[in-house]
Amino acid sequence: MAYKLxxxxxxxxxxxxxxxxxxxxxxxxxxxxxxxxxxxxxTGRTKKGAMRFYKKLDLDTLFILSGGAEVCDSExxxxxxxxxxxxxxxxxxxYAHDNHIHAQVYIDGELxxxxxxxxxxxxxxxxxxxxxxxxxxxxxxxxxxxVLFVTDEERxxxxxxxxxxxxxxxxxxxxxxxxxxxxxANVSKGEALAFTANYYCIAREQIIAVGDSQIDIxxxxxxxxxxxxxxxxxxxxxxxxxxxxSNDEGGVADVINEFILETDDENQSEN
Numbered sequence: 001m002a003y004k005l006x007x008x009x010x011x012x013x014x015x016x017x018x019x020x021x022x023x024x025x026x027x028x029x030x031x032x033x034x035x036x037x038x039x040x041x042x043t044g045r046t047k048k049g050a051m052r053f054y055k056k057l058d059l060d061t062l063f064i065l066s067g068g069a070e071v072c073d074s075e076x077x078x079x080x081x082x083x084x085x086x087x088x089x090x091x092x093x094x095y096a097h098d099n100h101i102h103a104q105v106y107i108d109g110e111l112x113x114x115x116x117x118x119x120x121x122x123x124x125x126x127x128x129x130x131x132x133x134x135x136x137x138x139x140x141x142x143x144x145x146x147v148l149f150v151t152d153e154e155r156x157x158x159x160x161x162x163x164x165x166x167x168x169x170x171x172x173x174x175x176x177x178x179x180x181x182x183x184x185a186n187v188s189k190g191e192a193l194a195f196t197a198n199y200y201c202i203a204r205e206q207i208i209a210v211g212d213s214q215i216d217i218x219x220x221x222x223x224x225x226x227x228x229x230x231x232x233x234x235x236x237x238x239x240x241x242x243x244x245x246s247n248d249e250g251g252v253a254d255v256i257n258e259f260i261l262e263t264d265d266e267n268q269s270e271n
Contacts, residue, residue, distance in 0.1 A: 003224070004038060005197065011043070011212075013212050042068075042216075046070075050063065050065060051076065052128065059074070069082050079199075082184050095163065097114065101151050111127075113132075147182040148180070151178060189219035208223055208226075225259060
């Protein structure tokens with residue numbers, strides 16, 4: 001199979017634990033691009049949080065943001081968007097406020113929350129840009145690609161069980177052990193990847209998707225070859241076709257080398 005597109009999650013997949021792109025990964029991506037393969041970053045981050053990695057890799061493809069709620073072009077223009085309805089956003093923020101959960105939304109690409117706290121600061125440190133505290137957030141009409149709850153890891157499973165029946169029309173998934181993401185129904189990295197594949201006229205059998213967390217499962221299942229990182233959660237590994245090396249070991253480079261670059265070399269040798 002000649003793979004023509006590879007979708008790569010950013011956090012804990014593309015990036016190592018120091019929030020850097022390993023050199024072997026950068027080199028492999030560059031070679032794949034030169035070969036004509038579409039390299040698609042597919043992240044839960046917003047455009048502001050993802051753009052620096054996109055630029056560092058010198059990509060000019062579409063890129064998938066906010067867990068699949070948005071797709072941008074190389075100029076940063078939104079070409080696909082499915083936001084959470086404002087009344088639902090308000091209900092989620094109220095639930096978070098009443099249950100002492102840090103919640104944040106994304107307004108025009110900016111990170112916005114009701115108050116700064118340790119959870120906000122941890123998120124800001126990880127994602128590389130500051131947020132905006134807006135004390136009257138509950139009184140505003142907000143359209144956002146997603147709502148994110150950030151709290152202690154041990155609270156997340158219980159919260160996920162509780163909010164499921166309260167918001168049956170939302171897609172609710174964990175993107176990190178301490179993150180719970182809320183998106184509109186049918187929004188997923190898989191749906192956004194399908195849009196991207198159609199944009200480039202590429203069959204799903206010609207796609208590789210690589211990820212590590214629950215939010216990556218839809219794109220891993222959509223792709224012709226779904227790959228979980230060694231550091232991925234057990235449910236992601238179960239949903240995948242194979243497991244590669246960890247993010248700290250540059251597992252993405254191994255996938256590109258074996259299934260995109262070495263395949264080409266083998267074909268040339270046969271000829």
